[in-house]
Amino acid sequence: MASYDVRTGNAATAAVIEIFGDTAHARIAYGCGGECTISVSGPEFDRAIPDFAVRNFVLIALFATPSPGGEGHVLRYVFSHGGSILVLLREIAAKRATSIATIFPSATWPERECRDMYGIAFEGAFDTRHLVLHECYPVGFYPLEKSFANAPVTRLKTVNPADEYPFRNVRGDGVYQVPVGPVHAGIIEPGHFRFSVIGETVFNLEIRLFYTHRGIEKLAEGRNPIECTKIAEAVSGDESASNATAYCMALERLSGIAVPDRAWHIRTILCESERICSHLGDLSGMLTDVAFALGASQFAVLREEIFREHGKLTGSRFLRGMICPGGVTRDIPDGTLAGYRQYLGRFKKEFRTGLAIVLSTTSVIDRFAQTGIIRKNILGPLNVTGPVARASGSERDVRVDHPYGIYDRFVPTPRPLSDGDVLARFTVKAAEVLDSLSLIEKAIAAMPSGSVRGTDPVRDGAALALVEGPRGENLCWVEVRDEKIFRYKVRTASYCNWLAIEHAVPGNIIADFPVINKSLNLSYAGTDL
Amino acid sequence: MVNALSCLVKKKVTGTLPVRDEEIENLGREIRREIDTRFGHSLAIRELDAGSDNAAEIEINNLSNAYYDVERFGITFVASPRHADVLIVTGAITCNMAIAAQKTYDAMPSPKFVVAVGDDACDGGIYKGTYAVLGGAGKILPVDLKIPGNPPTPLQILTGLLALMRSAGKKD
Numbered sequence: 001m002a003s004y005d006v007r008t009g010n011a012a013t014a015a016v017i018e019i020f021g022d023t024a025h026a027r028i029a030y031g032c033g034g035e036c037t038i039s040v041s042g043p044e045f046d047r048a049i050p051d052f053a054v055r056n057f058v059l060i061a062l063f064a065t066p067s068p069g070g071e072g073h074v075l076r077y078v079f080s081h082g083g084s085i086l087v088l089l090r091e092i093a094a095k096r097a098t099s100i101a102t103i104f105p106s107a108t109w110p111e112r113e114c115r116d117m118y119g120i121a122f123e124g125a126f127d128t129r130h131l132v133l134h135e136c137y138p139v140g141f142y143p144l145e146k147s148f149a150n151a152p153v154t155r156l157k158t159v160n161p162a163d164e165y166p167f168r169n170v171r172g173d174g175v176y177q178v179p180v181g182p183v184h185a186g187i188i189e190p191g192h193f194r195f196s197v198i199g200e201t202v203f204n205l206e207i208r209l210f211y212t213h214r215g216i217e218k219l220a221e222g223r224n225p226i227e228c229t230k231i232a233e234a235v236s237g238d239e240s241a242s243n244a245t246a247y248c249m250a251l252e253r254l255s256g257i258a259v260p261d262r263a264w265h266i267r268t269i270l271c272e273s274e275r276i277c278s279h280l281g282d283l284s285g286m287l288t289d290v291a292f293a294l295g296a297s298q299f300a301v302l303r304e305e306i307f308r309e310h311g312k313l314t315g316s317r318f319l320r321g322m323i324c325p326g327g328v329t330r331d332i333p334d335g336t337l338a339g340y341r342q343y344l345g346r347f348k349k350e351f352r353t354g355l356a357i358v359l360s361t362t363s364v365i366d367r368f369a370q371t372g373i374i375r376k377n378i379l380g381p382l383n384v385t386g387p388v389a390r391a392s393g394s395e396r397d398v399r400v401d402h403p404y405g406i407y408d409r410f411v412p413t414p415r416p417l418s419d420g421d422v423l424a425r426f427t428v429k430a431a432e433v434l435d436s437l438s439l440i441e442k443a444i445a446a447m448p449s450g451s452v453r454g455t456d457p458v459r460d461g462a463a464l465a466l467v468e469g470p471r472g473e474n475l476c477w478v479e480v481r482d483e484k485i486f487r488y489k490v491r492t493a494s495y496c497n498w499l500a501i502e503h504a505v506p507g508n509i510i511a512d513f514p515v516i517n518k519s520l521n522l523s524y525a526g527t528d529l
Numbered sequence: 530m531v532n533a534l535s536c537l538v539k540k541k542v543t544g545t546l547p548v549r550d551e552e553i554e555n556l557g558r559e560i561r562r563e564i565d566t567r568f569g570h571s572l573a574i575r576e577l578d579a580g581s582d583n584a585a586e587i588e589i590n591n592l593s594n595a596y597y598d599v600e601r602f603g604i605t606f607v608a609s610p611r612h613a614d615v616l617i618v619t620g621a622i623t624c625n626m627a628i629a630a631q632k633t634y635d636a637m638p639s640p641k642f643v644v645a646v647g648d649d650a651c652d653g654g655i656y657k658g659t660y661a662v663l664g665g666a667g668k669i670l671p672v673d674l675k676i677p678g679n680p681p682t683p684l685q686i687l688t689g690l691l692a693l694m695r696s697a698g699k700k701d
Contacts, residue, residue: 134625143660153660155624182629185608187576187590189583190626211625212580215661234655237584237680281587300594301548307591317682318584525582528625 011082012036019051020044032253032463033402035078035085045090046098053103057081058380060496061475062110063489064118066146067091073118077107078464078475080383083401087464092120099125106383106496117144117217129166132210132528135159143218150218170196170204178510182211189524195510202513205505207498209527216529220488225251225458225480226325228488232476233320235490236526238281241267241274242469243476243490243526244323249404250478251325252454254461263327263452264405265443269337270319271467272436272443277306278470279387279429279436282521286426287358289515290367298354302347309340326454334447341444344437355430368423372504372516375420382503383496386472388520391428392420398468409446410439425519458483469493471521492526548596556687557602563694564603568614571603572694575613575637579630580662581620585647585680589617592683599687610636615693618666619680621649621656627663634670642673644693646686651675673697 013036016024020038029037040048061078075097077088090097099122101108111122112131119142122128133141136155142148170177175196182190190211196204216235220228232247233240245267252259284299307317313332314322322328358364376393378384389396397414399407415431417424462479472493479487497520504516564572576589592599593606607613610633622630634643645666648654652675653664666672674696676689 136624136627148660150659152658152663153624155627155663157628159628182626183577183610183633187586187606189578189581189586190629211623211629212578212582212620213623213625213661214580214582214621214656215659218661219656219659231655234582237582238587240584297595300591301596304591304594304596311682317588318680320679523583 012084012086037087039089059104064114065487105381200509212528236523241270241319246467246476250463250465254463255459257456275470285518295358371422390416391424393418422519494523494526560602573607574615580623585619615642621662
């Protein structure tokens with residue numbers, strides 16, 4: 001994968017040499033995605049972390065895996081820097097590590113997650129509450145430990161008030177709390193929002209999630225890698241194609257499986273179509289939440305039509321069962337693709353008409369503008385990603401920064417805006433619908449002939465993969481041993497972006513919460529796993 | 530500024546509904562008839578995500594887009610379980626959602642119906658027998674009807690609801 005080496009040769013490697021000294025050269029290895037990898041000792045790690053922060057490295061993932069030997073664990077700190085990826089490997093023996101959450105806030109959730117799933121304690125952590133496992137789970141239960149065979153556990157059926165999850169306590173004259181969820185008023189996934197309100201204005205918002213924790217990662221362990229594509233599709237329903245692509249890419253990299261060109265064209269069409277579908281839902285939802293039914297209804301109709309087109313293309317409205325290791329499970333005939341292209345021509349007209357109506361309606365603009373602002377300075381520390389970040393001035397897009405498949409030939413055009421409010425997110429997503437549409441048209445026009453599935457076998461190994469899903473950067477780590485999945489780590493864009501909502505909502509009124517929430521379009525299932 | 534008078538004087542603009550699906554129209558007519566005779570002209574549904582991957586919710590939401598627009602057949606999705614005749618459960622019941630799911634059901638007035646939508650809600654699906662879920666909705670709630678699928682399409686959900694109403698009628 002020479003094209004990746006060229007990229008990673010730069011920023012990350014240079015910084016590693018500066019920080020750890022020239023001797024580090026010999027210890028640097030490159031992963032099969034081209035990421036710069038170096039194993040560091042505890043004292044080395046503790047000394048170096050502030051240096052990485054000073055150099056504006058962004059911590060994009062942190063996860064644990066059991067050590068190859070069986071004893072101990074390996075922590076992987078994945079950083080993004082200047083278009084390159086760095087992985088710091090830190091082996092720990094007694095389930096003890098140092099917390100870096102005060103330096104890299106995006107480590108807060110992953111550290112709590114490692115504690116819940118493996119029992120790893122992070123010294124100096126400012127937040128040691130449970131994250132994934134709620135009060136109903138027995139004490140000392142660590143589901144991802146290899147010693148635990150996946151089977152039902154005895155759950156607690158009632159919770160003493162003293163054992164309930166402690167929310168941040170906000171006190172003062174006139175402050176009152178509004179607890180919302182986990183079951184919400186609409187047809188939406190479950191989660192809890194704790195608003196501390198003064199008058200009508202939200203003073204503080206704290207979220208609590210993981211109600212839909214289904215044990216996705218454990219579910220994959222010990223299975224045949226080919227079978228696990230359907231588990232990847234179940235990470236988040238509306239991102240089935242993206243998450244399946246990320247999973248298959250990791251498998252293909254670690255096994256050296258070649259994917260035919262036609263298969264990548266089909267994958268790209270499906271993933272971009274999934275983005276259109278997801279964005280249409282957001283555009284429609286945002287308009288519903290400001291009571292502009294006309295616009296909402298127009299986009300909802302277009303979305304239904306895209307769902308039906310998906311059915312024609314793949315037999316599944318959610319594009320399921322198509323993407324597989326090595327390519328796609330079956331070809332889409334050229335005639336069917338031509339039909340889709342024809343539909344998209346009509347779609348474009350309707351979409352533009354709807355958009356013009358919305359953007360010339362003052363009551364909509366009035367509700368969208370200056371609502372739920374996400375400032376640029378929190379993007380790096382929280383690792384905010386995707387269209388949400390691009391509406392706050394970021395130019396990050398995996399398709400451009402780390403092109404995979406055919407994105408080196410079909411380059412999307414990032415259109416960042418800087419206002420960071422609901423209006424900017426609406427506008428960025430609308431522009432991305434049209435951009436994806438043009439990518440699909442180009443991919444169909446350039447469709448090569450040939451097979452759609454490589455036949456190389458899956459081998460043992462490990463690999464990291466990044467894709468740009470509808471919500472942003474989805475990362476996955478796949479480790480195969482003895483032809484079975486040893487570790488499947490998923491970190492979706494939603495997992496990163498959720499904490500941004502705690503910054504976007506304060507200062508707004510509760511009545512604007514739904515539209516702010518919708519403008520971020522966060523998947524609960526994709527976060528809770 | 531809109532001149533209030535112009536609203537009265539100006540010619541009203543109307544157009545034909547741009548979408549029409551005969552299969553849904555026929556199904557809708559039958560649903561309308563059942564709801565009128567059995568449920569006093571309206572069927573109130575409360576949706577509960579007990580651990581879904583969000584695909585089933587999207588399809589249930591789609592029932593309100595202009596292609597289906599199920600409200601015209603007498604089906605409404607309500608915000609509170611206290612207003613609901615039917616509880617639609619999606620997803621396998623996760624350990625983390627079990628208490629909330631039970632409370633939601635308990636808050637509904639009787640008589641009430643439970644419909645499991647999607648493979649995971651029907652019997653636990655791919656999560657069956659794992660640590661994080663209890664299993665399908667039937668593990669803690671009395672399920673009246675199962676609508677399988679990954680996820681079921683809006684049309685399959687509507688067909689299922691019609692079957693529920695018909696079987697409810699026979700119980701009388």
